Amino acid sequence: MGRSVILDREGHVLFSDMGDDGLRDYFEERLGRFTPGSFTRRAALSEGGERDYFFRTRTIPDSDWSVVTFVEESSLGQQFYQVGGILALIVAALLTLFYFYSRYFLNAIIHPVQEVCRGMERLDQNDLEVQLEPKGQRELQDLMTSFNQMVLSIKHMLHLTEETMEKKHQAEIQALQSQINPHFIVNTLNSIRFMAQVARFDGIRKMAEALVSIVSCSFRSNVSFYTVREELEMLKTYVYLMRIRYSNGFEVSYNVQPDCLDYMVPRLTLQPVVENSITHGFDEMTEELGKIEVSVYREEEFLCLSVWDNGRGMSQREIALVQKGRSREKNDNTSIGLENVQARIRLNFGGAAGLTLDSEPGRYTRATLRLPLAACTKKEEERDDSDPDCR
Known part of the structure; x- marks a missing residue:
């Protein structure tokens, strides 16, 4: 690939591995140019004419001779x-x-x-x-x-x-449903005993039958829902007993849309609300006849159960206590109570349902239960587990 030439101190060719006189003539024509460390590129050698070469000069140690090495550029490129x-x-x-x-x-x-x-x-x-x-x-x-x-x-x-x-x-629902105050049973039995002492008549039998119906349904824990029809029948039985107890001091009217009768509602939902009207609404009324109106109707996507009375009404503080789930009195013995009704509704239906109270002291109180229609509707076969004694 590369070739070498040895030059003396004057630049004369002493040895060449090419063996060509043309190379000797080339170097002698350029005496002094190939000094140690010098470099040139273009050269015309007899063996190939004008070509591109790389030259490199080095001094041989301990002598005056120099070695010139040259390589053709084309071979380097290759x-x-x-x-x-x-x-x-x-x-x-x-x-x-x-x-x-x-x-x-x-x-x-x-x-x-x-x-x-x-x-x-x-x-x-x-x-x-x-x-x-x-x-x-x-x-x-x-x-x-x-x-x-x-x-x-x-x-x-x-x-x-x-x-x-x-x-x-x-468990909470069962516990709330079991909070029926014994006072109602005791007072009703006392009324029956008093009537039995005065005279024997068919009213005693009706009261006993009504009492048995209410008690059997109240303590029946395997049925949580009634139809509106069954709930109203239970309510009418309860009202019958309470009117006897209070000497017909109030009257109850019903305004129920027929298409609402087959909706399912938690059992004993209306009774505590009506009982609240009787025991709290009419406790200060001596001359005016107490009136209660029970309404059941549909409003948008809700089933509404409303109880209105013309009793003494409730203050805003009392309403706030009921809405917060607190009793208005420390010894409030009003059956399950509005507070428990509200708690049962929320447990069964969630936050979409609830109890609202509207009242004006001295004039009226209206309690309205709003239940989602979708949650109140059940299959027909699920309604067949109602107790015959509760009808």
């Missing part, structure tokens, strides 16, 4: 292209390896991590059915398996929580 081609092949091979490694890296690490992220997003949206297929590196498979177990644990815990809340819900 070698450069050869080296460049080899480097290009190496770079292409490295890029190919990088591509396949990237694919492996994506499949083994990035894609599983993205799968976990998508699963967490679905879990954040309350999708408890999400399950991941473990894949990728072993650590990522363990992570995805742990994620699946976590989702199943959350689902199981929520199920247990729902069961616990449902049991608590049923």
